[in-house]
Amino acid sequence: MNITAFIGSSRAQSNSEQLTDYVLEGIPHTKIYVKDLHIEPIHDLRHDANGFQAVDDDYDQIIQALLTSDVVIFTTPIYWYSMSGILKNIIDRFSHAIRDERYPQLKEKLSTTEAIVLAVGGDTPSIKGLPMIQQFRYIFDFLNMPFSSYIIGEGNQPGDIVQDERALAQAAILNKQLKAR
Secondary structure: EEEEEEEEEOOOOOOHHHHHHHHHHOOOOEEHHHHOOOOOOOOOOOOOOOOOOOOOHHHHHHHHHHHHHOOEEEEOOOEEEEEEEEHHHHOHHHHHHOOOOOOOOOHHOOOOOOOEEEEOOOOOOOOOOOOHHHHHHHHHHHHHOEEEEEEEEEEOOOOOOOHHHHHHHHHHHHHHHHHHO
């Protein structure tokens, strides 16, 4: 089983990445640090006569990871009650990617790629982060991707996630489920 985690934090060893580490402990996986990639924002040309044009950036690394993964984990801090901007750029570019003639198999592959969301924030994230989870659900529904689970953890300062016993317990359960496959 190939697992890829898209780490959407701008900070190294962020709370959201640490939560991902708990989920993936002892499981082979690949991490892609979105902050280290050059991803252009979408230039929406869906309705242009020429359609989308090729973009000279690192987005093809995202597509290659999606094409080779059985499970993808979208890891994000909760910024202003939503996902990080750098992760949102990846999501926005799906509009282009699913129409990209270089990847005609992408939509079909996504329909068999399990999606998981891991998010950490402050300010009552287990409640205020739920609209973001609903947003992810709509995204995955649109892409016909199976959305299997999510964990919302709480953390304000670096390292705070280790104090969220509920999130760590959920991470241990998800880890066990992934190992059983």
